[in-house]
Amino acid sequence: MGRFLDELKRAFAVDPGPKPDILPEPLERLAHAVVERRMEAPAVLLLESVRPLSFLGSQVLHAVEPLVRAVFAARDLPVVARALEDRRSVELLVRRIEELSAAGAAPR
Secondary structure (H helix, E strand, O other): OHHHHHHHHHHOOOOOOOOOOOOOHHHHHHHHHHHHOOOHHHHHHHHHHHHHHHHHHHHHHHHOHHHHOOOOOHHHHHHHHHHHOOHHHHHHHHHHHHHHHHHHHOOO
């Protein structure tokens, strides 16, 4: 059983590499759409709860590409999938949604 767990850990080990500091343009548009629709709380809750699965989600995104084209343009899919391969991108998206929400809630 120990060997199986070691193999499982190795299979899901991801070298994080440099931390992303800017959000890809398709995810920036997604953040704006979430805030415009005032869906910040559900979006942040969903993103935070699925963060550990973001890499698997990015792989599924490649598999269901034809269905996802309804949400993202075909040229954006590889960008979104690559961004979601890094869990830190999910954190960056959550922070951007919170920033946009706070900026929209500020008195004018």
